[in-house]
Amino acid sequence: MEKSSEKLSMEALVSFAKRRGFVYQASEIYGGVAGMYDFGPYGSELKNNLKRAWWQSVVNKRTDVVGLDSAIIQHPRVWEASGHTERFADPMVDCRACKHRFRADKVVDIDSTDQAELIEGLKHTNCPNCGKNDWTEPRSFNLLVETSLGSIEGEKQISYLRGETCQGIYTNFANVIDTTRVKVPFGIAQIGKAFRNEITPSDWLFRQREFEQMEMQMFVHPDDAEKVFESWKAERMAWQQAIFGSDAVRFREHGPNERAHYAKAAFDIEYNYPFGFKEMEGIHNRGDWDLSRHSKYSGRDLSYFDEARQQRFIPWVIETSVGVDRLFMATLHHAYDEEEVNGETRTVLRFRKDLAPVKVAILPLSKKPELSKLATEVFGTVSGDYYAEYDETQSIGRRYRRQDEIGTPYCVTVDFESLEDGAVTVRERDTMKQERIKIDELKQYLSDQLKG
Numbered sequence: 001m002e003k004s005s006e007k008l009s010m011e012a013l014v015s016f017a018k019r020r021g022f023v024y025q026a027s028e029i030y031g032g033v034a035g036m037y038d039f040g041p042y043g044s045e046l047k048n049n050l051k052r053a054w055w056q057s058v059v060n061k062r063t064d065v066v067g068l069d070s071a072i073i074q075h076p077r078v079w080e081a082s083g084h085t086e087r088f089a090d091p092m093v094d095c096r097a098c099k100h101r102f103r104a105d106k107v108v109d110i111d112s113t114d115q116a117e118l119i120e121g122l123k124h125t126n127c128p129n130c131g132k133n134d135w136t137e138p139r140s141f142n143l144l145v146e147t148s149l150g151s152i153e154g155e156k157q158i159s160y161l162r163g164e165t166c167q168g169i170y171t172n173f174a175n176v177i178d179t180t181r182v183k184v185p186f187g188i189a190q191i192g193k194a195f196r197n198e199i200t201p202s203d204w205l206f207r208q209r210e211f212e213q214m215e216m217q218m219f220v221h222p223d224d225a226e227k228v229f230e231s232w233k234a235e236r237m238a239w240q241q242a243i244f245g246s247d248a249v250r251f252r253e254h255g256p257n258e259r260a261h262y263a264k265a266a267f268d269i270e271y272n273y274p275f276g277f278k279e280m281e282g283i284h285n286r287g288d289w290d291l292s293r294h295s296k297y298s299g300r301d302l303s304y305f306d307e308a309r310q311q312r313f314i315p316w317v318i319e320t321s322v323g324v325d326r327l328f329m330a331t332l333h334h335a336y337d338e339e340e341v342n343g344e345t346r347t348v349l350r351f352r353k354d355l356a357p358v359k360v361a362i363l364p365l366s367k368k369p370e371l372s373k374l375a376t377e378v379f380g381t382v383s384g385d386y387y388a389e390y391d392e393t394q395s396i397g398r399r400y401r402r403q404d405e406i407g408t409p410y411c412v413t414v415d416f417e418s419l420e421d422g423a424v425t426v427r428e429r430d431t432m433k434q435e436r437i438k439i440d441e442l443k444q445y446l447s448d449q450l451k452g
């Protein structure tokens with residue numbers, strides 16, 4: 001077992017995230033709901049910034065990927081075609097002694113859902129709750145979350161909240177081909193909520209019942225699938241390393257007993273969470289599973305005629321799928337740092353600057369009306385371009401610390417000299433270096449700095 005990241009325990013991360021307005025337990029005033037979380041003022045900014053960075057990289061900067069935003073509830077047949085009603089399941093096991101329920105592969109700690117391997121593993125594993133060894137047989141538990149549509153009682157139609165966002169991409173494959181100029185190979189990307197009735201929601205944002213995915217499905221000729229798979233693996237790893245460096249992320253290949261029902265090949269990009277290296281993103285070669293199943297179940301021919309090849313075929317799918325919440329959790333964990341400054345501990349979130357929730361804080365040195373007036377003007381010049389905060393309460397030192405704790409890259413102090421020389425002091429988060437900048441040049445200065 002790998003050494004987990006030691007810099008911040010899970011408990012400390014969760015409590016810090018709440019204290020600083022990043023993440024709250026959903027419905028907390030009613031006692032909360034297991035596996036559901038709400039994102040606070042800074043959390044929602046960070047999440048949006050992560051989603052924007054992904055979208056820019058996967059859609060905007062490329063010529064071969066387009067975007068989509070499909071419905072959460074699709075026709076129930078979609079989930080039959082996809083194989084989810086039949087096979088989207090985890091092995092569940094109960095302890096007869098204490099009645100606690102677990103995911104069998106997690107209790108045994110193996111990357112396999114093979115029944116014989118699970119039974120063998122359970123023989124040697126005691127219940128984490130009561131310490132006894134009295135297990136039921138592992139049973140398959142379907143993860144789709146059911147809902148119903150319709151207004152007449154008794155005639156309501158069972159539907160499902162999507163278990164993965166990509167199904168809406170496959171059902172729109174023909175629409176996108178018919179209405180845009182894309183040609184195979186091309187990709188469709190989407191960001192959105194997904195829902196799974198996880199047996200044991202756990203590890204904070206890591207295993208939730210409602211979460212968000214950023215998925216890209218590349219449609220390719222079967223002969224190109226392996227090459228495209230390798231190029232997306234490299235591309236996604238480079239993207240992750242640009243946030244986390246190369247030590248905190250790594251690849252892990254799925255074994256044959258572990259792969260999802262649709263996958264011919266699967267690699268995870270794992271991050272070194274407080275509980276060790278675990279999946280943050282999946283990259284899958286899904287073969288022709290998706291389009292051939294939807295062709296069969298819908299009766300609509302989803303094959304593609306390739307003019308250059310003069311050939312008709314069912315495109316294969318290369319998928320990249322990253323959970324926004326797992327990425328969020330890793331980003332917060334990775335950014336967290338503590339250092340000694342003048343005999344005090346400074347907590348600082350060293351976010352990559354484009355990901356920081358607040359980009360700049362405007363801090364008048366005191367609440368004197370003439371300073372507040374100038375500081376409000378300075379706030380007005382930057383707040384249209386960046387998420388800025390205005391704060392005039394408490395000492396300047398306390399206000400710097402507060403901004404460090406939410407990872408704000410720049411603090412701008414308006415002091416009495418500013419009234420004379422039309423300049424402000426700009427303090428950089430990581431180095432704490434201060435520079436005097438003319439107010440008329442501040443916008444350009446911040447734009448140059450934040451670009452880096």
Ligand code: GAP
Pocket residue numbers: 163164165166196198205206207208209210211212213215279280281282319321322323324325326
């Ligand atoms: N379309 C493929 C797919 O859904 P997956 O490996 O089941 O593949 C992709 O999920 C990503 O979604 C995972 O790598 C993870 O980041 C995220 N994810 C899956 N289940 C999750 C859960 N219960 N809570 C939070 N994130 C989850």
